[in-house]
Amino acid sequence: MKFFTDRKFNKMMKRLDNMEKSASRFDGLIDPLTTRGSAEDRTQRLRGTNIIIQNSTALNKYIANGFVQNIIEIPAEDATREWITITTNMDGDQSDLDFPKMIQDRMKDLSIQEKIFNFIRYSRMYAKGSFLYYAVKANQVQEGEILSEPMPEEIKTIEFINVIDDSDRVTLTNLNMSNPLKKDYNKIKFSIDAKEIHPSRLSWLVNSFIPSETTGISIVQTINDAIVAQDSGLWSSATVLQSMALNIFKSDEIADLSPTQKADLLAKIKHLMITFSSIALKNEEAFEQLTLTMTGMKEIFDFIFENLSGLSRIPKNILLGKAHGVVTAGEYDTLNHYANVSRFQENKLRPILEKIIDLIIREQNGEIYAALGGNADELETEFTFNNLWKLDPVADADRELKFSQRDQIDVTIGKTSPQELRSLDPRYKDLEPFVMDRTMPPDMTPPKVAEPMPEDDLEVSEEKETKDE
Numbered sequence: 001m002k003f004f005t006d007r008k009f010n011k012m013m014k015r016l017d018n019m020e021k022s023a024s025r026f027d028g029l030i031d032p033l034t035t036r037g038s039a040e041d042r043t044q045r046l047r048g049t050n051i052i053i054q055n056s057t058a059l060n061k062y063i064a065n066g067f068v069q070n071i072i073e074i075p076a077e078d079a080t081r082e083w084i085t086i087t088t089n090m091d092g093d094q095s096d097l098d099f100p101k102m103i104q105d106r107m108k109d110l111s112i113q114e115k116i117f118n119f120i121r122y123s124r125m126y127a128k129g130s131f132l133y134y135a136v137k138a139n140q141v142q143e144g145e146i147l148s149e150p151m152p153e154e155i156k157t158i159e160f161i162n163v164i165d166d167s168d169r170v171t172l173t174n175l176n177m178s179n180p181l182k183k184d185y186n187k188i189k190f191s192i193d194a195k196e197i198h199p200s201r202l203s204w205l206v207n208s209f210i211p212s213e214t215t216g217i218s219i220v221q222t223i224n225d226a227i228v229a230q231d232s233g234l235w236s237s238a239t240v241l242q243s244m245a246l247n248i249f250k251s252d253e254i255a256d257l258s259p260t261q262k263a264d265l266l267a268k269i270k271h272l273m274i275t276f277s278s279i280a281l282k283n284e285e286a287f288e289q290l291t292l293t294m295t296g297m298k299e300i301f302d303f304i305f306e307n308l309s310g311l312s313r314i315p316k317n318i319l320l321g322k323a324h325g326v327v328t329a330g331e332y333d334t335l336n337h338y339a340n341v342s343r344f345q346e347n348k349l350r351p352i353l354e355k356i357i358d359l360i361i362r363e364q365n366g367e368i369y370a371a372l373g374g375n376a377d378e379l380e381t382e383f384t385f386n387n388l389w390k391l392d393p394v395a396d397a398d399r400e401l402k403f404s405q406r407d408q409i410d411v412t413i414g415k416t417s418p419q420e421l422r423s424l425d426p427r428y429k430d431l432e433p434f435v436m437d438r439t440m441p442p443d444m445t446p447p448k449v450a451e452p453m454p455e456d457d458l459e460v461s462e463e464k465e466t467k468d469e
Contacts, residue, residue, distance in 0.1 A: 052127045055168055058220040062125055065227055068220060070319055071312040076120035078341045079349060080113055082386035089380040099379060102368050106360045110161055118163045119205060124219040128167035129206025134359065135159040148196040157365045172214045186211040203352045219312065226308040233304055240294055247273060250286040313340065327389045338388045345385045357381055
């Protein structure tokens with residue numbers, strides 16, 4: 001028996017030695033007794049999948065789940081909600097022309113704000129992103145083979161700007177994905193209906209583009225696991241809520257009833273309990289109510305939404321429907337969200353809006369071109385994205401109070417003067433200088449105050465008055 005035990009032990013040790021030698025990982029710890037780091041370690045067997053979900057799958061998940069809709073639409077809404085303020089080099093001239101308003105009106109005619117919102121929304125929904133197509137009228141008809149050439153510099157008008165809501169309508173071709181020493185390395189060619197479209201006629205917005213795969217990664221795919229967990233948790237809790245109160249009726253006579261009669265009896269008992277809350281029973285019958293309780297549900301949903309927030313890069317309070325654009329003191333996650341949206345506006349949206357504004361100014365049939373007398377190059381435009389957030393009234397009042405206390409201390413210790421502080425305060429910088437005597441007319445200067453006489457002159461004056469007496 002001992003021989004058999006020793007033989008079995010030696011065989012097992014030999015198998016473990018072979019496992020240790022056959023382990024394919026050499027950059028980590030290996031434990032032959034627990035199979036850690038070996039081919040049998042379940043944590044090492046996990047492999048990432050490179051399957052990109054189809055547009056139809058992403059669209060179905062978007063339609064089916066409200067939180068997917070929030071995650072897709074919130075950044076698009078934040079990026080376009082406050083819109084932009086346009087300024088030009090001709091603002092304030094004696095001319096009655098308001099070029100910023102003329103540009104804004106033309107952008108409203110083209111529904112630019114709405115289309116930019118959808119442009120961002122589809123770019124987050126689909127793996128290949130979304131596209132804006134610019135259709136213009138020029139001296140030559142802009143159809144067919146000419147679409148493969150750059151957009152002409154001289155245009156008559158902008159016919160329309162379309163958001164391509166299905167990115168599968170656009171075919172992407174990587175012209176060179178193997179030789180980084182050439183100029184066209186990872187350059188993408190666009191085609192629609194087998195017609196090549198020049199990049200100047202399109203604006204493309206895609207999330208996490210991978211040139212070797214000629215596709216990006218949809219936000220829907222990124223949050224998929226968290227959305228499945230949230231949907232399963234919601235369905236499970238709803239099922240439990242429907243079964244939290246059970247009525248149990250015990251009677252020997254039920255055994256002789258048919259299934260239909262049992263159903264009618266239980267329905268009648270349920271109705272009586274809802275309307276009268278009382279029931280008459282025999283000695284051998286019993287009726288009781290079983291109430292279930294749920295524990296730990298809040299912790300589970302908090303964990304799910306923390307994962308959902310982390311994957312979507314949207315703070316949980318905004319994801320759950322907090323009012324947009326209002327921030328209370330200490331909400332650093334919310335401030336970071338708006339900082340990310342601002343960075344997206346500057347890096348992604350600014351070139352697109354600059355292109356649209358430039359096209360509007362160069363419309364030869366447009367009112368701006370006519371007002372400039374055909375000299376479109378003389379008008380220089382700039383625009384800024386309006387502020388995305390503001391402090392709530394209580395926090396803003398507390399901030400102003402602290403600023404006032406700081407200013408008071410600065411004046412008290414002689415660090416600055418009230419006039420200097422007034423000029424630095426944005427609330428008062430455009431007002432006239434402060435006058436202490438409010439009753440004095442503005443065109444009058446205060447009377448001069450007699451200066452005190454020197455002590456020697458005062459003594460001479462007193463002696464003169466004594467002699468006169």
